[in-house]
Each structure stands twice: as C-alpha cells, then as structure tokens.
Amino acid sequence: MRLIADMTTTKELPDELITLRTQLKCSFEQIDDVFEDCIRDAQHRLSKQGVKDYLSGASLICMIGRGVEPVLQFLEVIPEMADRVGEEVISLISQGVWEVSRTPNGVSIPPFMATLGEAARRLGSLELIKQYLDILFDMMERTTGSIHGHHTTLPSPGLPHLLAQMPYLLSQVSIEGLQNWIDYGIRNYNDHPERQIDYFTLKSADSRAMLQRERHGTLFADNERNLSLYLQALWQDKEYLAPYSTAKDENRLQQPYYDKVGIRIPDVFDDSDTGIKGIDRYRAMLAHMAAHRRWSTKIIADNYSPFQRIAIECLEDSRVEYLATLEYPGLHKLWLALHPIPDEEECTKTDASCIRHRLAMLSYAIKNPQHGYKNKDLLEFVQRFHDLMLTGESSTQEVAKIAISYIARTRRQEDQAATIYFENTEVEYRDDNRHLWVFIEEGDEEEQFEAPEDKEFEEVDSLPPRHYPEWDYNTKTYRPDWVSLYEGLHPSSNANDIDSILAKHSALSKRLMQVLDLLKPQNFVRVRYQEEGSELDLDVAIRSLIDFKSGSTPDPRINMRHKHDSRDIAVTLLIDLSASVNEVPEGCEQSILDISREAVSLLAWAIDRLGDPLSIAAFFSNTRHDVRYLHLKGFSERWNDEVKARLAKMEAGFSTRMGAAIRHAGHFLSNQKADKKLLLILTDGEPADIDVNDDKLLIKDAYKAVSELDQKNIYSHCISLDPKADEYVSDIFANNYTVIDNIERLPERLPQLFLSLTK
C-alpha cells in the first residue's frame, strides 16, 4: 500500500510508465528522479521480456537492503550492457548481486556494479562476461574468511580494492591474464590481509611484476636482446636500452628519449590499430633515434623562441628520417604507417593554437607525396625541404633556417592561445629531441628533465644480489625474480687444518692415487686390429699376407687407427650449509659438517690431481630475500692454501633453499668450456626454508632447476646424507643421486663416487 502511496507523488510520470514503475518494487525516492530516463533507455534497447527482467532484477537488488545506490547503478548500467552482450546478462547480474549480499561482502556491491560498464565495453561478449563474473565470485569465495571454520564471517579484504582497480586491469590484460593475476594474489596472500590489499591495489612489487607478465602486446623484457641486436646490426649503435613504464598514468604523455645514460623506450607496445606489430613499433622508434644519433648535431637553444624550436625539431625529425630511408627504404613504409594523418581543415577552432597541427601536416606532407594538402605555404616549404635534401646530407643548422622562416610565414594570432590543439599531431615513434639543444644561460626556459642529484651513494662492498625465479608447481609458472641471491667469497681461517685432515686419511689417499693414475688422460691412443683405419699395421698385415699365401684365411683387420682419449669435464661441488649439518649423527664422533669437510678436502685433492676444472661453493638461505652463495674454490684456482683456508672456516646456519643455488651454480658451469659438465650437490636434508609452508614447493622448484640445467647439458648428481632421503630425493634428481647412510664413510665414498661418475 505504501508503495502506491509513494507512487502518487511522482506526478510527471506518464501513464504508460506508471504500470512499469509499479513492477519495480522499490520505494526509494531517488529512483523516481531517474526512472523515466532509465526505462526509456531500456525500452529503446531491450525486448519486452528484457524490460521485464530488468525491472524484476532491480527489485531483487532493492531487496538486499544495501540502500539505493546499487539499484541506481543497476538501472543505469544494465540497458547498455544488455544491448552490448545480450539480455541474458540481466538476470546473471541481479542473481550475482543477490549471492554476494548473502556473504559478508556487501560492501563490495557498489564497486562491483561500477565495474560492469567498463567490463562490458572491454570484454564485449556474454561468454567473457560470464567468465569475468566467475573469476570475481571465485576470488570472493576464496578470500572470504571465517573465524571458527563454519560460517564465513570476515569479508574479503582484497575484493573492494580489486574492483577499484578493475578498469585499469581490464585495459591492460586479457581475461585469462586477469585470472592468472588474481589467482596468484589469492594463492600467495590469502592468509595475510594487509599484503593481500597491497597486492590487489597494485602496490606491491610482485603484483606489478605479475601483471606485467600477463600483459598483452610486445614486452620490452622479452625483446631486449632482439632490439639491441637491431641497433647493433643496422645502426652500429651500442647503447643501453632502458624501459619506462607505460602503466598507471594513462593520461600523462610519455615520450621516448635518449641522453648520456641510455635510450628510454616504453616497456610494452601493443600492435597498432593500423596493423603494425609491436616489435616493429619498437624498431621504428629505435631507428628514429639512431638516425638522430648519426646525423643530428646540437644547436644552441637560447637563440630561438619556443615555437621556432618545435619547428626546428619537427624538420630535423623529417631530415634524419629522410636520410635513414635512403639507407633502408623499408623504413619509409613503417614510419608512414605510424605517422598521424592530420586533416587540413581539422584545426579551425579560433581559440586554440594550431601550431602543432601545422607542423604535423608539414611533416606528413614531407613524408607522403600523396598528402593532398592545398595550402600554398605548406607546399612551398615541402618543396624547399626536398630541394635542400637533394644537395646532400645537409645539417641541423640548415633545416633550422627553413623551420624559422616557416614559422615566420605561417604565424597566426591564435598561436598565442593558452590551449594548443594536440589531436592527430603526436608522432609516437619520435623522441622528445632533448638531445638537440644546448642551453647556455640558465633560465626558466630550459627543461629540467631530471633534478640534479646531490646525494652520494655509499659504495657497497658486496656484489648486488642476483634475482632468480622460483617455480610454483601449483600454477606451473615461474614467480619472477622471486629469490635474491647474494654471492661472496667464503671467509678463511687456517689452511693447516686441511693438511692435517689429508694426513689423517693418507692411507685412503694412497689407494685413491692408484685409481687416479689409471684415469689420467692419455691423449693419443693407438687402436689396433681394425678393418678400417688410417694406417696399415705392418706387423699384422705381413702376418695376414703369410696366412693368405699359405692358403689359410687371412685376418682382415690389418689397419690401425688413433683416437683421442681425454677427459674434458668441469665440475662444481655445491655444499649445503644449513643449520642441520651441525648435528652429530648417531654413532659418530664428528658433526656432519666436519665429515663433509674431510670428504670435500679429499675430493678436491683428487680432482686437482686429475686436472679437471673444479669449483666448490656453499649455500644457505634465510627466506627468499637472502640466499647466500659462497665461493670456496673457483675454476681457475689451484688447490692451494687459500682454498684450504676457506674450507677450514666452513660454518653452517639457516635453511636450504636449493633451487636458486642450483641455478646460480649452473650459471657458472654453463660458462665453462668443457664437453661434460657435472654439478655435485652435497646435502643432508630436503629443501626447506622458513618462509615456505608448502613442503612440496621447494622440492618441485629444485626439480625444475635441475631440469633447467639438464637443458644446458649440465648433469646434476646429488649426494644425500639424509637416511630418509629416499622419500623426496628422486623427485628432484630422478635417478641421479646417492644416499650415504654411513656418514663416517663419506670421505672415502665421495671421491670414489666422483671417479665412478666420470670414468
């Protein structure tokens, strides 16, 4: 009854709409203000059934008790959305909102409604909208918390923030990319509300890194080498390329530039509307800058007014491009396709300055002879430019003269206006030409591109960290730059300790020596009794001949050949120095560390005798932010006192994050020139770290690291001192492992193992 009473207050509503208004069971006054517009829009766009669904949907949303806001949003956004992707979406949305209202996430409903318009525009089909809703509801379900495990009581911390970012996200990534990005956030930050919020507001570094990876288009990161090669090959130019972010500030005009430090280019390029591939847009940009670097000279800025300067820049751009196309004619097509095509009549507003528009036309007319412009001045200056270029390379000064007279000739009163006409004048591949100018007097005119930095950075002693990815087996993706690995030289103590260890094992080393002598490479070996060979083995040949003459069957194997028999193996021994190696195993008198030290000393001694290049390194970790990789012996170092002193100092602590250490060792091994490369890993337990709860994660990551090395032809072999290693070690190293149960025998077993591996 009350409903109808309210209705009577809206006098303006025409009769035919009053029945419709009664179908919308919602009595907020604010609705009456917009109802007519909304329903007319809906009637215009939707079928009869559609309008019915629309009104019942709005009624449903009114019933959730979240005030008038969601209803208004629904009424406004749905007609257009349904028109775009189909009417089925109406009930989908209203039901969806109803579902959300049954959870503690009611606060997210208005932001959710606000994303719908953008989503429909970006996604454009019902299937994708469905997918979009599924992703959102899934995210909501997974992040909504409960206190006692039964009823969900805590709202999702990330959801409203995610929804706030949605328009930007949709502009950056495809729906699959969005799903991956959200998935990653949920998986890693589900139990940490603050970090979850940071992730979904794009504040945390890995959130941005993940998003960058999911972006569509041609990423600079994927093509860095390609682009450097391009510069090197076509322009003999070697310059540091650095990307700037195109993300976030969509409104700020970013232009590429180069200065003393290097060339700055965008971090990503989509394929252009005209069908130019992202990589070609990069190349167009680099070619333009390379042309500047080859043909442009600096001129003094103080002598010219700002208008003169932009004209000079424009003509200089045209000049270097003209010269470049003489060398590489194909660039012309590329540049032309990326150049805006200004319409001659476009800039007729009297209140805006058309200076940029005039220059863009000039630039286009120089480029494209079929420009079709009629302006006399323009045509004259195009001709003057071409005449100048016929005389040879010309110079920046020469085109400056033409530029100045062009500005003088075409000056208009409106040029002084505060607003400048920008449309269709921006040439995306051209840089900002800051390299062209020298400012003599410091005034307020020169552009301060970078504030002078007075801060002096403290020199850090150690090397900067190297970042390695980590494999996430849940998603089958790498977490980019996840682990920071610091490398350094292991501290040293007294080398004599190692000598006394070797003396203690002198009996063993004598036995080893015999094996070593057998293994020593003998470069050139004669192989006799061959049917095919490089030389006749005269002794055998004569014997065969005698056999032949005396009527018996001769031995046809009368040749011999030579073969090379040499070892060409590079070995890295990676020692796990996690805290557990300090333990003294049952029945032993020494700690695992001490036994390992003895074993490693013997092995290093043995390998040194053989002459194979060997490096030894140790690692431990303390969360992903601090993995230490300590060099004990380098490939080029001999087995000398310095190395022994470092071995003697070996100490243990913290955890075992194996993947990054394996990758780093592989990085050094892959630079070795050897036929065979072997990575020996000496460890006493499974990979683990204090910031990882999932036991399997680091095991899978180590497995991935090992298979990465496999692809680089590096053979990995694990020597495990953990009696329970059988449970996991084969998951990492497949069959390439040895478990040593009797740890006391390690000093004996390790060198033997190495020898049998490399025999």
Added chain:
Amino acid sequence: MSEVDIEQYKINHEPFYHVQEDEINEYQAAYNARLPVMVKGPTGCGKSRFIEHMAWKLDRPLITVACNEDMTASDLVGRYLLDANGTRWVDGPLTVAARIGAICYLDEIVEARQDTTVVIHPLTDHRRELPLDKKGETVHAHKDFQLVISYNPGYQSLMKELKQSTKQRFVAMDFDYAPTKVEQGIVEREATIDADTAKKLVQIGKVARNLKGHGLDEGISTRLLVYAASLINQGIKPTSACRMALVRPITDDADIRQTLEHAIDTIFV
C-alpha cells in the same frame, strides 16, 4: 713416380679475382723466393680463389687438401696399401706436390690436429725435403714446389690454434671482405646480376657483419652473397633468396634471425 698426371692439377681458365691491394705482387715475390705462405681471413672472403688465381697466373699445378680433424700425417705423406703382390707405397698429396713442383694448398689447416701438421715442418724451412720414414726415402722438393696454408683466425677456440713452431715458418697475408664498392662489383660479376641488387645484397652483408661477436661467429661471407644473387637470377624473390642464402645457413638464433630478416625487409622493399 713419374706416372702422376700433372695436367689434372693445372688450372686452365683464369679464375675471377678482384685485386684489393697489392696482394698479387706480394704473393709473386713470396713465390719467387719460394717462401711458404699463410693466408688468413674470414670464411668466404676469397682466400682459396686468390690461390687458384695465382696458380693460374704462375702456371703451376695446384693440389688442394681440405684438412679435417680425422686427418693423420699419413693422409698427407702417403702410406702402404696391400695389393695382390704384397704392400705398395702410395704417395699422399703433399708428397706428390713436392715431387712434381706444384703449389700445395692446405685449406683450413687448424682443423687438422697439431701433431699432424708438424710433418710439413721439414718442407717449410731451408731443407725443403720430406722424409718418408716408413718408406725409408727422403723426397727433395722440386724447385717449383711451394706450400700454402689457409687459416681462419675467427674460430675463437683455444684448441684450434697453430703451434708457434708451425706459425713461424710462413709469411702471412691478411684477407678481409672487400670494401663495399669492390664487393658489390664482385657480386655483380660472379652472379651476373644488376648493380642495384648487388648493392643491396652487400648492404645486408654489412648488417650481419656488425653482429659478429654478438651471437654470430662470422658475418655473411661474399660467397653467400653470390649465392643469394644466383638464386635471385633463378627468379626467386629477392627477400626469399636472402632468407635462403643469407639467414638460414648462418644462424639458428631466433633473435638474430629476426634482426636479419627485418634488415632484408627494409632493404629490399
């Protein structure tokens, strides 16, 4: 061993060679003094062609041996073979050349193992003789005999290096890809192609040579440019011919391929 047919080693038609500097006179002087010569330079820049040209000019037979890893000293000097009557000695190419007074050209000598190459030592100093120890004979080189080796220093491998004692028996001549204009002429003449196409091919060659050391061990050689020109002559589209002759053979690196292909597209529009 007079039954050797000298004529088969003679070069009857003048091989085309474009003079770059004073190399012909230099070589002639070395030959007059019978000094062993080493020619160095990247692959496909015309080393072998130059030696052929000189052999023709000097009217000497030319015996070429392509060296390889499996070559042994007896492949150069000669060996005993078995026949119905017992063993028979067969001269190797080096011995033949020393006997008949030919120019013996050992191509890519570093490919042969170092212990193989020492057999040339007695031939390359004042002795000019080749001891055949298995046969018990010492061959005194014919007065017109000369030894030439080619050596491509581009293989940046420690293993493929000549011994000092070998190196110091030769006078050396450096070769490199000809300057743009000359190379253009060479491609034009060798493949009988128009000047404009030749110019573009040489430009692509230059692009690739800039990448040497950045993923390419060697730039595109003049020989490959001539191949590309020949393909164009056969009616293949220039861009496809370039891909076939200039890109695919030299690299499998995707980035470098893309760069070269882009260069081809911007040069052959």
